[in-house]
Each structure stands twice: as C-alpha cells, then as structure tokens.
Amino acid sequence: MNQSKRIRPEAMIFDMDGTLFQTETVLLPAYHKLFDTLRSEGLYTSPTPPQERLLGSLGMLLEDIWKVVMPDGSPQAHARANELLLQLELEGLAGGETQLYPEVKETLEELHRRGVKLFVASNGLEHYISGIVETHGLAALFDGLYSAGKHGTLSKVDLVKLLLDENGVKSAWMVGDRSSDVEAGKKNGLCAVGCAYAGFGHDEELKGADVLISSFAELLKLYEEADSE
Structure with missing residues (x-):
C-alpha cells in the first residue's frame, strides 16, 4: 500500500x-435451473451457455451480464432471467447451503x-x-x-x-x-x-x-x- x-x-x-x-455456492445451481426454466417456457431454445461466462461477468450490472452470457437471447428472455435468478438465489440461500x-x-x-x-x-x-x-x-x-x-x-x-x-x-x-x-x-x-x-x-x-x-x-x-x- x-x-x-x-x-x-x-x-x-x-x-x-x-x-x-x-457466490458459486448459490449462483451455479440457480444458473442451471434458470436455463431449464427458460427452455420450458419457450423463451430460450439453445443449450445452457458455459457457466464460465457467468462467473467471468460477476461485478457487472445484471442487464449487462445477460448480454455477455446469452447474447442470442431476446429482451423477454433477459427480463425473465432477471426474475428467475433472484427467485432461485433466494431459494438457495433459504436452503442453507451457501x-x-x-x-x-x-x-x-x-x-x-x-x-x-x-x-x-x-x-x-x-x-x-x-x-x-x-x-x-x-x-x-x-x-x-x-x-x-x-x-x-x-x-x-x-x-x-x-x-x-x-x-x-x-x-x-x-x-x-x-x-x-x-x-x-x-x-x-x-x-x-x-x-x-x-x-x-x-x-x-x-x-x-x-x-x-x-x-x-x-x-x-x-x-x-x-x-x-
């Protein structure tokens, strides 16, 4: 110093x-569930992007993270991902494994x-x-x-x-x-x-x-x- x-x-x-x-103790399980849900809702059809993209984007604003993680995703998919990520992360925190x-x-x-x-x-x-x-x-x-x-x-x-x-x-x-x-x-x-x-x-x-x-x-x-x- x-x-x-x-x-x-x-x-x-x-x-x-x-x-x-x-972060990975709550983020990675939520990440994979998030994309399973997006596909089940018809908002995303591609395979789950590599989780390294997400980990490498930590520190960015959330709206910018999705541009990096799924640049092929629609605005609707990005908006739904915001909702799902918070929901799934809070569920993970409540589960006591973080x-x-x-x-x-x-x-x-x-x-x-x-x-x-x-x-x-x-x-x-x-x-x-x-x-x-x-x-x-x-x-x-x-x-x-x-x-x-x-x-x-x-x-x-x-x-x-x-x-x-x-x-x-x-x-x-x-x-x-x-x-x-x-x-x-x-x-x-x-x-x-x-x-x-x-x-x-x-x-x-x-x-x-x-x-x-x-x-x-x-x-x-x-x-x-x-x-x-």
Missing part, C-alpha cells in the same frame, strides 16, 4: 460477490468492535444482497447496504459516491475483487484493497489496487498496521 494511503479508515466498503460471499469466505464473519465482527463503519456496495439486486446478509447473520455489523438494484446507479463509482455522501464518510477503504471495485475506490479518492482469492476475474482485474490480499483475514492486519492519522 502506498505510504500516503496507510491511514486507518473510519469506514470500509465491501463488494459482495467474490469478496465476502462465495458459504462466506473463510474468516469473513470473524474479521467483520472484530472491525465492527473496533469502531469501523462497515458498508456493502454491490452491483447486485437489493433482495439478493440483503438475503445474504440476513442468512449469514451479518445484519448487525453493517451501517448500510448499497446495491445498484436499489439505488439505480449506472456504475460502482456512482454507487460508492452516493454511499460516501449519504453517510458523511471522509476516509474509507474500498475492498473488492473486480476492476469495477478498484475503479470505484480510486475515482472516489479511496484506498483500493484488491481481493485476489476468488479467482473469477482475469489477472488484470485488480491492476491499480493499492494492495492485494490473498485471504480476507489479512484485512485486519492491514488495519492494525495503518497509521491512526
């Missing part, structure tokens, strides 16, 4: 998929105990984000959950700016695994912490991050080593 950035922040802002939450990354809850609890304000900023849907937080017992730890689905922002940069403005946050670290997270941090004058453990993106995804972590628990060490002022 650059010396000028080694200031202990008042807040940390987290992406959700690939940062806090092991997972956070190792030591996420413990690390968040310790940061919260030390007075750090914690936020989520995700390009996902509102009920999906809140569903993960509720399912895994994280609700009491966060000062706010911000999603593109709820706030209608066109980019992660705009979403993070809104978060900062609404909460009067002056110093924060942006923590995430995609280029959109790094961009959101840098363009809002924040330290960008890149999570290199999910493996959904390409090597260039985290180019420009101030520091990379290979496990979530490393975040607490970075916080402890940062200057208080």
Whole structure:
C-alpha cells in the first residue's frame, strides 16, 4: 500500500460477490435451473451457455451480464432471467447451503468492535444482497447496504459516491475483487484493497489496487498496521 494511503479508515466498503460471499455456492445451481426454466417456457431454445461466462461477468450490472452470457437471447428472455435468478438465489440461500469466505464473519465482527463503519456496495439486486446478509447473520455489523438494484446507479463509482455522501464518510477503504471495485475506490479518492482469492476475474482485474490480499483475514492486519492519522 502506498505510504500516503496507510491511514486507518473510519469506514470500509465491501463488494459482495467474490469478496465476502462465495457466490458459486448459490449462483451455479440457480444458473442451471434458470436455463431449464427458460427452455420450458419457450423463451430460450439453445443449450445452457458455459457457466464460465457467468462467473467471468460477476461485478457487472445484471442487464449487462445477460448480454455477455446469452447474447442470442431476446429482451423477454433477459427480463425473465432477471426474475428467475433472484427467485432461485433466494431459494438457495433459504436452503442453507451457501458459504462466506473463510474468516469473513470473524474479521467483520472484530472491525465492527473496533469502531469501523462497515458498508456493502454491490452491483447486485437489493433482495439478493440483503438475503445474504440476513442468512449469514451479518445484519448487525453493517451501517448500510448499497446495491445498484436499489439505488439505480449506472456504475460502482456512482454507487460508492452516493454511499460516501449519504453517510458523511471522509476516509474509507474500498475492498473488492473486480476492476469495477478498484475503479470505484480510486475515482472516489479511496484506498483500493484488491481481493485476489476468488479467482473469477482475469489477472488484470485488480491492476491499480493499492494492495492485494490473498485471504480476507489479512484485512485486519492491514488495519492494525495503518497509521491512526
């Protein structure tokens, strides 16, 4: 991390998929059920696209994801996919088989105990984000959950700016695994912490991050080593 950035922040802002939450534990079963349903409803006739397309698109706005995953799909198929994905993901969360990354809850609890304000900023849907937080017992730890689905922002940069403005946050670290997270941090004058453990993106995804972590628990060490002022 650059010396000028080694200031202990008042807040940390987290992406959700690939940062806090092991997305594939709910996403991949939902993905295959989604295409089975689209075909049964006559909205899509091709085989299910490779799931790697979906995993490689995480971090995008949902409307852009479907353009990548099924470019041959109609607007009606894309709209129905939005509905189905949320429904199936919420069913998966209710099933209790999903997972956070190792030591996420413990690390968040310790940061919260030390007075750090914690936020989520995700390009996902509102009920999906809140569903993960509720399912895994994280609700009491966060000062706010911000999603593109709820706030209608066109980019992660705009979403993070809104978060900062609404909460009067002056110093924060942006923590995430995609280029959109790094961009959101840098363009809002924040330290960008890149999570290199999910493996959904390409090597260039985290180019420009101030520091990379290979496990979530490393975040607490970075916080402890940062200057208080």
